[in-house]
Amino acid sequence: MNPSPEKTEDLSLTGNNAEGGSLTVEQALANLESADLGLRFYAAWWLGRFRINESAAVTALIKALEDEADRTPEGGYPLRRNAARALGKLGDRQAVSPLIGCLDCSDFYVREAAAQSLEMLGDPVCIPALIELLQVGLQGEQLISQPDLSQPYEAILETLGALRATECIPLVKPFLEHPIELVQYAAARAMYQLTQEPVYGERLIKALAGDKLQLRRAVLADLGAIGYLPAADAIAETLAENSLKLISLKGLLEYQVKHTATSTLSDGAIKVINLMDSLL
Amino acid sequence: MNNSDLAQILIRAVEEADSSDRLLDAVQELAAAGIEESVPTLIAALGYNNPGAAVAAVDGLIAIGEVAVPSLLELIDDYNYSARAWAIRALAGIGDARALDTLLEAAKTDFSLSVRRAAARGLGTLRWQQLPAEKVESVQIQVLEALLLISQDPEWIVRYAAVTSLETLAIAIAVTLPDQASRITNQLQRILDTDADLGVRTRVKFAQQKIQQQQHQEVFAPKRKLENTEVSEIPYRGAGRR
Numbered sequence: 001m002n003p004s005p006e007k008t009e010d011l012s013l014t015g016n017n018a019e020g021g022s023l024t025v026e027q028a029l030a031n032l033e034s035a036d037l038g039l040r041f042y043a044a045w046w047l048g049r050f051r052i053n054e055s056a057a058v059t060a061l062i063k064a065l066e067d068e069a070d071r072t073p074e075g076g077y078p079l080r081r082n083a084a085r086a087l088g089k090l091g092d093r094q095a096v097s098p099l100i101g102c103l104d105c106s107d108f109y110v111r112e113a114a115a116q117s118l119e120m121l122g123d124p125v126c127i128p129a130l131i132e133l134l135q136v137g138l139q140g141e142q143l144i145s146q147p148d149l150s151q152p153y154e155a156i157l158e159t160l161g162a163l164r165a166t167e168c169i170p171l172v173k174p175f176l177e178h179p180i181e182l183v184q185y186a187a188a189r190a191m192y193q194l195t196q197e198p199v200y201g202e203r204l205i206k207a208l209a210g211d212k213l214q215l216r217r218a219v220l221a222d223l224g225a226i227g228y229l230p231a232a233d234a235i236a237e238t239l240a241e242n243s244l245k246l247i248s249l250k251g252l253l254e255y256q257v258k259h260t261a262t263s264t265l266s267d268g269a270i271k272v273i274n275l276m277d278s279l280l
Numbered sequence: 281m282n283n284s285d286l287a288q289i290l291i292r293a294v295e296e297a298d299s300s301d302r303l304l305d306a307v308q309e310l311a312a313a314g315i316e317e318s319v320p321t322l323i324a325a326l327g328y329n330n331p332g333a334a335v336a337a338v339d340g341l342i343a344i345g346e347v348a349v350p351s352l353l354e355l356i357d358d359y360n361y362s363a364r365a366w367a368i369r370a371l372a373g374i375g376d377a378r379a380l381d382t383l384l385e386a387a388k389t390d391f392s393l394s395v396r397r398a399a400a401r402g403l404g405t406l407r408w409q410q411l412p413a414e415k416v417e418s419v420q421i422q423v424l425e426a427l428l429l430i431s432q433d434p435e436w437i438v439r440y441a442a443v444t445s446l447e448t449l450a451i452a453i454a455v456t457l458p459d460q461a462s463r464i465t466n467q468l469q470r471i472l473d474t475d476a477d478l479g480v481r482t483r484v485k486f487a488q489q490k491i492q493q494q495q496h497q498e499v500f501a502p503k504r505k506l507e508n509t510e511v512s513e514i515p516y517r518g519a520g521r522r
Contacts, residue, residue, distance in 0.1 A: 213331070239335070240331050242394070246437055257482050265489070273482070273483060276440070276483075277444050280441045
């Protein structure tokens with residue numbers, strides 16, 4: 001959710017021969033089976049990055065979700081992580097069920113990537129499995145007494161919000177008090193999506209005035225994702241990279257356009273456009 | 281205390297800032313002073329990886345204006361794309377025609393999308409009246425060709441920025457180069473019909489509205505139109521300098 005702009009922004013590889021980027025689909029698929037684990041890892045990323053949503057790629061990446069060869073010293077599964085991330089980008093619902101399976105993986109980052117990709121795939125069938133994971137941090141409808149960091153709550157909450165899983169409002173709400181600020185913001189974002197109550201959008205606006213750049217960047221992404229129009233000025237003014245503000249404002253703009261019945265631009269849309277122009 | 285002493289104090293405060301908050305404050309103060317001597321320090325602040333300080337430095341450089349242009353062109357950082365993007369933004373905000381070649385090159389070929397974005401924007405905020413009258417049209421056509429190309433950039437934000445500049449250019453040349461202006465309106469319609477990105481398409485609609493409003497004004501105010509063409513300069517539109 002909170003990648004550094006260095007990484008998101010300018011690894012855009014717009015040239016065809018950017019370093020290392022000149023694989024072909026065939027090579028990437030072959031590399032997924034290579035003896036060289038580094039090549040496998042890169043190929044999984046590459047297939048996602050370039051949105052190679054061919055069925056052979058989807059099948060190969062689903063298979064890579066069960067990889068046992070590539071392990072970190074801590075027991076993590078690097079290839080599974082990349083495969084799970086890539087499958088979210090390819091938009092093929094065949095991956096839903098295997099990704100739900102990944103929510104049980106012993107590797108935190110595989111679970112996190114799976115939750116994020118399930119959000120992108122947008123299939124509500126994953127909701128019960130996500131709720132189960134969310135409940136690890138809960139005792140009834142309260143946070144468990146020891147702050148729990150064992151689950152990727154940020155990703156879980158975001159996905160539940162995006163999927164409009166209104167049945168889990170009572171389970172999401174306690175996470176507004178989670179000790180990790182990023183988790184609080186994810187909960188606020190989800191609560192806004194689930195209830196449309198401005199109080200949660202306002203909480204995110206307040207967070208834009210926080211001290212830490214990393215957190216402000218994360219909140220920009222949250223506000224863009226929920227399209228919260230009253231945040232427009234605060235987004236334009238927060239201390240962060242213009243690229244991230246522009247992406248956030250674009251979220252607001254598109255939300256306005258999608259939720260306006262007429263084809264003329266609303267006052268809200270025009271306001272956002274003027275702010276975006278000022279940040280170019 | 282004269283300006284030079286003040287500048288030295290404020291510059292030292294920037295150099296000695298030991299936290300990102302102090303740096304931000306120091307750069308803001310230096311920028312607000314608007315002293316020409318501060319230009320190299322403000323340009324250096326574009327590369328500190330502190331977006332708040334960079335915004336303040338860009339604003340300061342824009343306020344200082346034309347005298348900052350040679351240093352900006354000279355000190356532009358070829359190795360730090362983030363600093364380069366801010367520098368291009370400052371050049372775009374100043375709108376000085378001496379930046380033309382730098383903007384054209386950056387908009388078309390820089391690998392960083394934030395640099396291309398800022399440069400695409402800058403091509404629409406150039407102050408044509410700085411150019412010798414006989415060169416204005418040929419430069420406008422050169423910029424138009426570049427913008428038509430840039431409006432097909434793979435990154436949505438670069439296309440978005442190109443649309444903002446196509447809008448201002450279409451309005452600037454509506455009377456002087458009507459055939460070229462219609463190339464712009466055709467391209468905008470093409471983007472509206474085919475662009476994959478809703479944000480870009482929405483910006484095109486807004487541009488079309490602005491251009492139509494302008495045409496409407498010209499139909500109903502023919503006298504003013506004549507006056508404008510007699511001046512042989514396209515008035516610089518203040519909007520969007522930041």
